[in-house]
Amino acid sequence: MSVNSNNQGRAYEYAWMTALLELLKPLRKTDVVYNSSYEANERAWNAISQEKQKLYTTSANAAVNTIVELEPMMDENSVDTLLFEFQRDEAGENGDVRDIVIHRDDIDWEIGLSIKHNHDAVKHSRLSHVLDFGKEWYGVPCSHDYWNDINQVFELLKCEKDRGTAWADLDKKEETVYVPLLQAFLNEVTRAYRENPNIVVKMFEYLVGVKDYHKIVSHDSKKMTLIHTFNLHGTLNQPSAVKVSAFEVLTADIPTEIIAMRFKKNSNTTVEIYMDNGWAFSFRIHSASTVVQPSLKFDVQFISTPVSVMNIECKWH
Known part of the structure; x- marks a missing residue:
């Protein structure tokens, strides 16, 4: 992610924190946990133009009431404090993809928001001659066969790097780089799954996350903010002592099997993995x-999610 994109993402997170506080402060006791992520997001907010600040505020305000309606525990007027915290970056390395964590200080309850600005990516992961994706994604180190399969490709890339070759000028890159790397990737996942079918859950948690959350995506060009509910463990949408949400957020079943793995039809740059319970x-x-x-990136996207993942469109006013 570029520095500019990262700063815009941080600023949008700050817009969401502000929108939540402005809505809930008049209703109940609230507080903010100040940490290094808060400081970084505040700096990013102050660095963008007033026009962008207005845009991000409009986007957050379009969906903030829906988030509170989804989570009755947020606006319950109790004596405890509702705490808002920007997640530290290290949490993402441990599979927690939430950007904002909201909890109450006297009960065992919390929810999280994963906040995206103008992109729907599930994950941006790397492949290189030294990165062991098997160990990182599902806890099983890549085999010698995998390292042998990718070695020739990355030796080529290292040579071209030393020459200062531009990607646009690299000849036959699909044939010599993309296809062999993707085939090696598919072969390795197939090998690991055959030997240990339990890798599916770990791989899914690496991609989607280990905690429940609402994913919020701003689509500026469409003037729309989307909410996707990832209620994987049944912790979202809990009723308060006085209110039940108008929405029913179902628990989504985590996949346990890989159904198919293949190259996308008519593509030399994309592979697809289909799992059970509606995930692909x-x-x-x-x-x-x-x-x-000598390093490449994966842009990981959903092909499908189960019907239990709710998708809510919030149009801007």
């Missing part, structure tokens, strides 16, 4: 650099 993902390989580097 696409993995598009690409370079994030203009000059050849």
